[in-house]
Amino acid sequence: MEQTKKWFANGYLILVFVILYAPILFLTAYSFNSGGSMVGFDGFTLEWYQELFSDTRLLIIVLNTLVIALISATIATIVGVAGAVAIHNIEKTKYRSMLLTLNNILVVSPDVIIGASFLILFTMLGISLGFFSVLLSHIAFSIPIVVIMILPKLKEMSPTLVDAAQDLGASQWQVFSKVILPYILPGVFAGFFTALTFSLDDFAVTFFVTGNGFNTLAVEVYSLARQGISLKINALSTIIFAITLALVLGYYFLSTRKKPKTLGGTD
Template identity: 70%
Template sequence: MKTAKLSNVYLIAVFIILYAPIFYLIFYSFNSGGAMRDFEGFTLEWYQEVFADTRLLIIVLNTFVIALLSSAISVIFGIAGALAIHYVRRRQPKNALLSLNNVLIVSPDVIIGASFLILFTIIGIKLGFVSVLLSHIAFSVPIVVIMVLPKLQEMSPTLIDAARDLGASSWHVLTRVIIPFIKPGIFAGFFMALTYSLDDFAVTFFVTGNGFSTLSVEIYSRARQGIALSINALSTLIFLFTILLVIGYYFINQRNNRTSTRSEGRG
């Protein structure tokens, strides 16, 4: 009992340390005083300033377009990669492929960003929308693979054998048996890739060209110019959107689990 109480206290302390700076930032985004001290009164001026900034709204649009496109494309490549790894029979090649897949996940973002910058410079890709999109796809694909692989490992081979015995083609097996079964992993991979893309700074900073920017790079650039509570307001909006993504993923996952439970009950 005593150990459980100490664990709870430790957990609460960790959450306070993690979330206190965020709530501090949110609190002062409503400060009419214009600084992150001496709260003078409640105001929505800084949020109005964010929505009145046309350039910032374009950057927001760029960020979401990059995130959605890179996540959708990453899901396609991630499913293909997970299937390729899953159906490798020999243990050593499978472990080698898994290790290569995990390189981009465990490698420092600075090294990844610098590598992409050198690559794009050598092959002549202009820094901007395309370079950022390709970079986000590259670091999102391994995330999707990691999310999809466990679902593939849970799937019984007899499902595929039964489908083939009934005359299903390889395409029908993929689209009507495998994809529906691994759908929770696909959704998890998509939302994880979307979150990573929205939050990424280090890689994007290296591959962003003149005239194109994302929210993370823009916030960094504005923060270097000094404290402005419009940055607080913008960061608050991003934080709230991330929470909505997490909640959305939670409800989708819960619905999938209920569907799976009902299917097993009928079976």
């Protein structure tokens, strides 16, 4: 009885993962197809990868995407940390929860609406659409995410830690840099990486606010796919997937290795 239940549970889990990963694996497999379409596997080739690396235009777009992601995630993290600390320090519960709600609405509201409203804003202000408008909008939609990732860490921190630091002579800036920041650092990293991934795979917002020949990967792949599918996209997707997988695994090994020892903890 117990045994069959376990088999069922494991089987179900495996099935779920197979279904989730099947499209990616399918896409990866066909990136090596010499047939030139996604109908029938004719033979193994690295032709699509070759073609990809000789396509400078596509490589520049990849680079653009990375640059936008890195800059926007960095700025969003800095602003988000400041925002989270400020929200945390508001003494009146009413105002604090009000600000928090405003923050959360931005996280859950559909990208299409955010994208459209940015487009309206930028046109109204006369900001030309291109690198700068994409960067600004990516920073803007990343900040609320960073705030949400950091707030729990701040809440978890005992307020006497701040008192203690002040008591030992630390000025406000020193309290922040020597006590609060090290404490919330895991949350800051989590916020940064989430902002990074949100920016990397954003399609909707970028689609609205880009222009002037500036493109990010998501928008480019979309327009390529509309023209008819080239297996070059499969090759590119495979590479991105491999890099993401490597990053996740690397993060996993680093975080499990650095876990504090719990033996002989208290008393």
